[in-house]
Amino acid sequence: MISRRNIRVKVMQTLYTIHTQGMTEKPADAMRILQKHFEQTRQLFVYLIYLITEVARYAETDSRLRSSKHLPTDQDRNVNIKLTGNELVGRIVDDPLFKEAYQRDKPNLVANGELVRRLYQELAETDTYKTYIGDTLRDRKSEKDILLFILSDLMLPSESFDAHMEEIFSNWNDDGEMIIQLVAAYLAKPVSANFQELISKEKWDFAKDLLQAVLDKREMTKDLIKPKLRNWDADRIAILDMILMEMGICEFLFFETIPPKVTINEYIDLAKEYSTPQSGQFVNGLLDNIHKDLVLENKMHKVNFNPS
Numbered sequence: 001m002i003s004r005r006n007i008r009v010k011v012m013q014t015l016y017t018i019h020t021q022g023m024t025e026k027p028a029d030a031m032r033i034l035q036k037h038f039e040q041t042r043q044l045f046v047y048l049i050y051l052i053t054e055v056a057r058y059a060e061t062d063s064r065l066r067s068s069k070h071l072p073t074d075q076d077r078n079v080n081i082k083l084t085g086n087e088l089v090g091r092i093v094d095d096p097l098f099k100e101a102y103q104r105d106k107p108n109l110v111a112n113g114e115l116v117r118r119l120y121q122e123l124a125e126t127d128t129y130k131t132y133i134g135d136t137l138r139d140r141k142s143e144k145d146i147l148l149f150i151l152s153d154l155m156l157p158s159e160s161f162d163a164h165m166e167e168i169f170s171n172w173n174d175d176g177e178m179i180i181q182l183v184a185a186y187l188a189k190p191v192s193a194n195f196q197e198l199i200s201k202e203k204w205d206f207a208k209d210l211l212q213a214v215l216d217k218r219e220m221t222k223d224l225i226k227p228k229l230r231n232w233d234a235d236r237i238a239i240l241d242m243i244l245m246e247m248g249i250c251e252f253l254f255f256e257t258i259p260p261k262v263t264i265n266e267y268i269d270l271a272k273e274y275s276t277p278q279s280g281q282f283v284n285g286l287l288d289n290i291h292k293d294l295v296l297e298n299k300m301h302k303v304n305f306n307p308s
Contacts, residue, residue: 002041002199006178007207008247008266010037012274013174014211015243027212034211040171041179042198043105047169048151048183049098050107051116053089055150058120060084082133088143088190101195110168115161119154128153147187156180206255213250214243221246224293228286240275241283248287252294260291260300 014034059081067077083089092098102108123129132146155161165172186193199207214221225245229237244267251263264287272280294300 002038002203003178004203004206005266005269006041006175007199007203008210008270009174009274010034010041011207011211011214011247012240012243012270013037015214015247016240019239019243027215030211030215031208034207037171038199038204038207040169041175042196043107044169044171044175044179045182045198046098046101046105046195047107047110048179049092049186050102051111051155052147052150052183052187053092054111054116055119055123055154056083056086056089056147058116062117062120062124082138083129083146086143086146087138087140088147088187091190095193095195097193097195104196112164115164118160119150119158122154123150126153144187144190148184151180151184151187210247210250210255213254214246217250217254218246221249224249224290225286228289238275238279241271241279244271244275244279244283245286245290248283249290252291252300264288264291 011034014030014037017033018030063081066072066075126149128149129146132142135142162172165176169175182198225242248263248267251258252260255263264284267287268280268284271283275283291300
């Protein structure tokens with residue numbers, strides 16, 4: 001479920017943490033940091049699904065609060081709580097795997113009750129919601145569509161929602177777009193999801209091998225990079241630029257299923273997003289030149305990385 005781009009970001013962040021915190025490059029320590037990054041992604045996925053179900057189930061809370069007013073109106077006494085009984089919400093909260101993730105992550109401890117209330121109140125004023133509760137029948141499409149509406153039309157445009165997610169998830173800006181897509185896909189086709197693990201074995205192996213390759217082959221990659229720096233001092237190059245180039249070279253040489261052009265484009269994009277304004281062009285030039293030299297010197301014989 002997690003993309004290779006996201007995996008590269010996690011590996012980059014792990015290498016950056018090791019460098020900036022002066023940590024030793026012990027494989028076990030590096031893998032623990034990498035696992036922590038993926039664990040944060042999984043927790044974000046669980047939390048966003050939990051928050052959607054909480055907005056839906058707030059219909060019952062709203063009904064109770066309004067009916068308990070000192071002088072409730074007829075409208076207060078007859079709040080439509082169809083959304084609380086949404087069949088898809090029921091399937092999610094009753095899913096044993098979701099229950100297990102809920103007990104493990106305890107998303108309720110960081111949920112913002114006021115945000116949930118405001119999102120529900122905004123929902124209740126929309127024509128989409130009024131049409132939904134006006135239909136006495138239930139069908140899978142409408143049950144799914146109202147939850148997707150909560151996500152796409154209420155949560156995502158909300159500055160309060162965005163601020164809340166940034167406050168409790170340091171990886172929101174890195175993982176948010178991907179997680180939103182995963183949640184939308186899950187709601188659209190709610191098969192049993194593994195809430196305990198978002199990354200397949202194949203992609204976890206790619207992440208581990210890429211991280212270990214950079215650590216093991218650091219001297220080799222630096223030897224390839226330094227001659228290309230011309231008047232640049234290697235120690236003055238942006239840390240992330242060096243990390244991204246080391247990762248790119250390792251992909252050139254040790255990941256035979258990834259075309260070099262794909263590798264170069266991926267690391268240009270990451271440099272533009274995470275490093276300096278000039279980094280995209282800088283990383284592009286260095287990786288392209290190194291790749292051409294490897295081809296000319298007949299050294300581009302990709303072999304899968306084997307940890308030493």
